[in-house]
Amino acid sequence: MVIVKRKILSLWERLYLPEVLRGLSITFRKMFEPRVTRQYPEEGLPTDGVTRGQPRLVVKDDGNIACVSCGLCEAACPAYAITIDGQETDRFIEREPERFDIDMLRCILCGFCEEACPKDAIYMSNELELADYTREALAYDMEKLKRPASAMRERMDYVKKINDRW
């Protein structure tokens, strides 16, 4: 059992009004201190490498994505958000996805796809906003998922750094 000892108040404190005035002076001073509100739609949210936004496919400098359509991310995805169909390609990697869909309404932003990928093809971007008028518009296909490597650089470096620790 917890016994709460009441503070013995002095007469000055029991008069109440002086303490009220003290409280009022504090709130009055606070009115002129800087605001902490972020004006959200105009002022973006702060992001950095740790931010785990929506998964995106990284477009390398040669214009291709690194994905070999191995299906590991599809298998790792706990929300069954990813659908991949593979096809052959003349490029050295021999296989590439014909179709790579992520249903963003299913995705729970867990980052398992990023961890599963053996080819460093998919990364969690810093894109956090997701809104549209139809469900169909939010099932992203490959073209909608592609992002240039420059836009993903921060996250890629961050993942590389934490992976190096093991």
Add this chain to the structure above:
Amino acid sequence: MSDAQAQLLVMFIKAAAIYGGLLGCAALMTLAERKFSAWMQYRIGPNRVGPWGLLQPLADGVKFIFKEEVTPDGASPWIFRLAPLMAAVPAMLTVAVVPIGGEFQLFGVTTQLSITNLDIGALYVLAIGGLGVYGVILGGWASNSKYSLLGGLRASAQMISYELALILGILSIVAISGSLDLLQIVEGQKGTFLGFLPDWNLFKQPLAFVLFVVATFAETNRHPFDFAECEPELVGGFHTEYSSMKFALFFLGEYCAMIVMACLTVTLFLGGHAVPYWADAPWWIEAGAFSAKAGFFLFLFIWVRWTLPRFRFDQLMHLGWKVFLPLSLFNLFVTGAVISL
């Protein structure tokens, strides 16, 4: 234009201006409440609707009008509808006797910047203002809900307890100025006191002033005495079951009551529209001085609300009956003794 016509016209203009001002102020108070609370909490407050969020009250009003009106099962239909009006109207009526500014000329009629001037103004304010509690009690009772009923009962107990302190505060002012006429009370506060202070009742009756101001907080159900609403334990108190414009009317009533109480405090204790050290100021400067003084008290209402934690109901009753009543009686007794000496 005959004299009678001119007087009628002036009457209408004054009534329209003062009521327009009152309702406009009440609307602005809802915005000010949110703005000041935001600033005290390092936030910005409403700033999307119009410049500095100035159109926010309008947007709120439109929203209220389009909300669904819900009447609970078993609610007493007529009283349920009547109660919001009974809460809002008395508060608006009391403003009629408050002298806002001095005499001025309009269409050749010399008139006073107040809707009317009763020779029992102080009594009128108390009598009509006291009716406001009916809206709260009836609203709580007619809703057929335990929370509303409890909120209404608390509000009635609280208002009756603190009305005593309020009345005794007014009485001591009436005693020193020798009149129930609010204009006379203001006239009596022109000039200087002890040579340098403005001759305000505040300096002659400091104890009555403190008691009166605290009692106005309880009278208008404002923090730290907001037991009629008490969101934590009574889900909103007497207006739990109200929605849409009926709910808005309760709030309009509350804000009008605040404005009236601020005006009354200024009239009784801060010299009303009297400008210190400037006895014959033009009426518009007097009205400005009055607004500035009343504005301070309105700010005080908001300021206190966002500073202090709430009382407990038993503490409120304790304070009302065991502290305020004896102190007010003591103050009245001393005032009477000093006057008769």
